[in-house]
Amino acid sequence: MTAAIEFRDVSRVYGEVHAVDRVSLTVQAGEFFAMLGPSGSGKTTCLRLIAGFETPDTGSVLLNGREVTDEPPYARDVNTVFQDYALFPHMSVLENVAYGPRVRGQRKDDWRRRAQEMLELVQLGNFGERRPSQLSGGQRQRVSLARALINQPRVLLLDEPLGALDLKLREEMQIELKNLQRRLGITFVFVTHDQGEALSMADRVAVFNRGRIEQLDTPRTLYMRPATAFVARFVGSANVVTGELAQRLSGRADPFAVRAENIRLRAPAAAPDADTVSCIGDVADVQYHGAVSRWQVRLESGEVFAAAVADAGNNGDFRIGARVRLEWLRSDAVPLSSAESP
Amino acid sequence: MRAVSTFLYRRPAVYVLMLLIPPLLWFGTVYLGSLFTLLAQSFYAIDEFTAKVVYQPTLATYEQVVTQPANVDIIMRTLSMAVAVTIACGLIALPIANYMVRYASPRARAFFYVGVMLPMWMSYLVKVYAWRLILAKQGILSWLLDTVGLGAALEALLRLPGVGGPSLSASYLGMFIVFVYMWLPFMILPLAAALEKVPESLLQASADLGARPVQTFRRVTLPLALPGLAAGSVFTFSLTLGDYIIPSVVGAPGYFIGMMVYQQQGTAGNIPLAAAFSVVPIVLIMIYLTLAKRAGAFDAL
Amino acid sequence: MRYRRWNEPSLGARLAAYAVLAFMHLPVLVIVLYAFTTADRTYEFPPPGLTFHWFEAAFARSDIWAAMRLSLSVAAVATVLAIVLGSLTALGMARGNFRGKESITVLLVLPIALPGIITGIALLSAIKSAQLDPGFWTIVAGHATFCIVIVYNNVVARLRRLPHSWIEASMDLGADGWQTFRHIVLPQTATALLAGGMLAFALSFDEIIVTLFTAGHERTLPIWFFNELFRPRERPITNVVAVVVMVVTFVPILIAYRLTRRGSA
Numbered sequence: 013m014t015a016a017i018e019f020r021d022v023s024r025v026y027g028e029v030h031a032v033d034r035v036s037l038t039v040q041a042g043e044f045f046a047m048l049g050p051s052g053s054g055k056t057t058c059l060r061l062i063a064g065f066e067t068p069d070t071g072s073v074l075l076n077g078r079e080v081t082d083e084p085p086y087a088r089d090v091n092t093v094f095q096d097y098a099l100f101p102h103m104s105v106l107e108n109v110a111y112g113p114r115v116r117g118q119r120k121d122d123w124r125r126r127a128q129e130m131l132e133l134v135q136l137g138n139f140g141e142r143r144p145s146q147l148s149g150g151q152r153q154r155v156s157l158a159r160a161l162i163n164q165p166r167v168l169l170l171d172e173p174l175g176a177l178d179l180k181l182r183e184e185m186q187i188e189l190k191n192l193q194r195r196l197g198i199t200f201v202f203v204t205h206d207q208g209e210a211l212s213m214a215d216r217v218a219v220f221n222r223g224r225i226e227q228l229d230t231p232r233t234l235y236m237r238p239a240t241a242f243v244a245r246f247v248g249s250a251n252v253v254t255g256e257l258a259q260r261l262s263g264r265a266d267p268f269a270v271r272a273e274n275i276r277l278r279a280p281a282a283a284p285d286a287d288t289v290s291c292i293g294d295v296a297d298v299q300y301h302g303a304v305s306r307w308q309v310r311l312e313s314g315e316v317f318a319a320a321v322a323d324a325g326n327n328g329d330f331r332i333g334a335r336v337r338l339e340w341l342r343s344d345a346v347p348l349s350s351a352e353s354p
Numbered sequence: 355m356r357a358v359s360t361f362l363y364r365r366p367a368v369y370v371l372m373l374l375i376p377p378l379l380w381f382g383t384v385y386l387g388s389l390f391t392l393l394a395q396s397f398y399a400i401d402e403f404t405a406k407v408v409y410q411p412t413l414a415t416y417e418q419v420v421t422q423p424a425n426v427d428i429i430m431r432t433l434s435m436a437v438a439v440t441i442a443c444g445l446i447a448l449p450i451a452n453y454m455v456r457y458a459s460p461r462a463r464a465f466f467y468v469g470v471m472l473p474m475w476m477s478y479l480v481k482v483y484a485w486r487l488i489l490a491k492q493g494i495l496s497w498l499l500d501t502v503g504l505g506a507a508l509e510a511l512l513r514l515p516g517v518g519g520p521s522l523s524a525s526y527l528g529m530f531i532v533f534v535y536m537w538l539p540f541m542i543l544p545l546a547a548a549l550e551k552v553p554e555s556l557l558q559a560s561a562d563l564g565a566r567p568v569q570t571f572r573r574v575t576l577p578l579a580l581p582g583l584a585a586g587s588v589f590t591f592s593l594t595l596g597d598y599i600i601p602s603v604v605g606a607p608g609y610f611i612g613m614m615v616y617q618q619q620g621t622a623g624n625i626p627l628a629a630a631f632s633v634v635p636i637v638l639i640m641i642y643l644t645l646a647k648r649a650g651a652f653d654a655l
Numbered sequence: 656m657r658y659r660r661w662n663e664p665s666l667g668a669r670l671a672a673y674a675v676l677a678f679m680h681l682p683v684l685v686i687v688l689y690a691f692t693t694a695d696r697t698y699e700f701p702p703p704g705l706t707f708h709w710f711e712a713a714f715a716r717s718d719i720w721a722a723m724r725l726s727l728s729v730a731a732v733a734t735v736l737a738i739v740l741g742s743l744t745a746l747g748m749a750r751g752n753f754r755g756k757e758s759i760t761v762l763l764v765l766p767i768a769l770p771g772i773i774t775g776i777a778l779l780s781a782i783k784s785a786q787l788d789p790g791f792w793t794i795v796a797g798h799a800t801f802c803i804v805i806v807y808n809n810v811v812a813r814l815r816r817l818p819h820s821w822i823e824a825s826m827d828l829g830a831d832g833w834q835t836f837r838h839i840v841l842p843q844t845a846t847a848l849l850a851g852g853m854l855a856f857a858l859s860f861d862e863i864i865v866t867l868f869t870a871g872h873e874r875t876l877p878i879w880f881f882n883e884l885f886r887p888r889e890r891p892i893t894n895v896v897a898v899v900v901m902v903v904t905f906v907p908i909l910i911a912y913r914l915t916r917r918g919s920a
Binding site: 064 | 818820821823824825826827828829830831834838839842843
Binding site: 370386388389456475476478484538603615628 | 682772884
């Protein structure tokens, strides 16, 4: 089956900096695909390469099996929702939404009608005659969605669309976007630096770091089986164990990761359970987060482990400064391919 | 149409080139071409007898400009006027710029900014003419001085060489006043901009350490405002140096560089001499610019 | 002695500031006053009486009208040239950094940075070398050259404030370069263009320094005015012309100022 989007060894270089460094990926039709990473990791540049705002220095970009590397944005069957929404202030909301059909030469009655339909789709049916400056952030976002979708693109690109919204609104929009994608059935490619967002919304996530994809997997796999130290640290909070300590705890010098929530706190004297790995340390800090408490435990060798423990009330035994034993199942230690810190 | 658009999209260099070629072509031929012609002309000389230009490269015209006493006089006269005007503008601009930035309420400050910019946008000739009227015998200034009883003092002043002239409206003093008036906004605005950059906290610290306002001004504000003064002085200096209208309209009999240039190309038809003379202000301004750059003028612009 | 708050200005400081401001504005008010004087030749102060007589006399003079027409047409043509060339330059320079960009900026500013006399004599020597006749088109050429930077400054400032995402959004939605220019760039820069044009017009209308070199036998209104300054007769008419020149140059500038204020607000 032809992929909706394909990158073949794509690079984009600015002077000395490899913003995108030989990236290859495929996005399947109908997927909700997320590109996750810290700022400067190359995820936004990849999005712009798909849209056509940038041209790769090497490699090729294919949409639906066809090479589009040199094609300008207006020739691609892709539409973008911008981070700042990019609504045109000198046009009304309706005219904004109708921009695509209008510049493609549709008749006035047609584009007015279709734009009105799209506005109703995003529940802004009565806002057609207003100016973008008169709308709230959430409303502007929906207008820019409508404006992008009216062209019925095969692929919709979203550049950190929820960043400017407050928490409640963000959570609502996450659900709305997911429903919208399911209903329309088109491919969504979504850029974000918020791993929680990526994990909850996407079918597959590509984790970017310094211009390369460290791992491309389903959210569950990324979380449970991070491939590198970077992914382990960036997605969820994991303890990355390397070098001497790794040698001592696992018998091999290869780095591994243990998720904070997989670590249990035990009294130093108590006997360890079967198939577990232990180490001793002093409690450095405790933070109460409602259902879960986050503990920072400093080992003798200096490393600090983070443990996320369900607050069952019995952890008052361990106060700051107390000695404690960290214990985890051997199978919860995930081997990593690279111990480079991000 | 789309094909062209796509072609240009893929080749941003071609797009930029297409946009810039017409204006650059214009500038190249009309402006740069003229400047080179001027420079070239200055290396020719005029034949004394035929009064025609001899197209052979020579430094004779330049020699004429820098050695003949009359010409040197002209240059010195223009230079000293430019320096005097610059100093005066600086001195006058300081109190008003300082007031605008430090003491005026936001509304008053806006009022002052508009008030300072307005004269800049008024017609140059009209302003010169207005001063001609004010300075005229029986004009406002004379009337004012007479009523106050200083009429005799003015007469005495006008008799001083290098300062006075036949009447106030045809004297060096009159010219000086008009120059200062014309270029004052050009000095005030950069100075105000530089003064705004001086953080209030520095002045508060100075006061806190015991300095009175005048001391703070002299030791803290002034040195920090120097780039602004330098920037403003670039304008007052070069504008005075090259002006020929004001010396003609409000001027004493002595010639200024600008007048020489105008006169030589006009009646005398001696374009090489005019060209050579016009190179003098360029050189002087270049020198001044390097000095001003050291004083930080370019940061303040 | 009452201690002032350290930040309060002394009375002297305040007076000085306002005095300078007054000094900067009084001369022009004087002209306006003199345009109404009943005195015939001298510049008596105070003026013996006020009248509209000189305005009528000025409107009857055909040489004044001829000069006015010339100034207006020169300004119009120079402004159009400046708008076209200035906008092209602004569009080319708004984005991207390429070698020589700074040099181009310096080049654009040069006509205004160098004393007018140099531009004037340079143009004249070029005209003579090319064996052309100074006249309408040489005047226009001179004016257009330094009006270009005025339009350029206005338009490039506006273009740089235009979020690039708007242009990308337009292309993303299907508009090519021309359509994006027509629907997005042009409406947004229209006020800047107009403001620049107004300023260019005012500058051209008022121009005397370079024009004296490039005009040959033609007389723009400023040239007419300049010549009058060396004549002894009928000076009150000159005052009227001065007021007219002031109004014709001031009004566009005011409009330009309002346009740019509104655009950035």
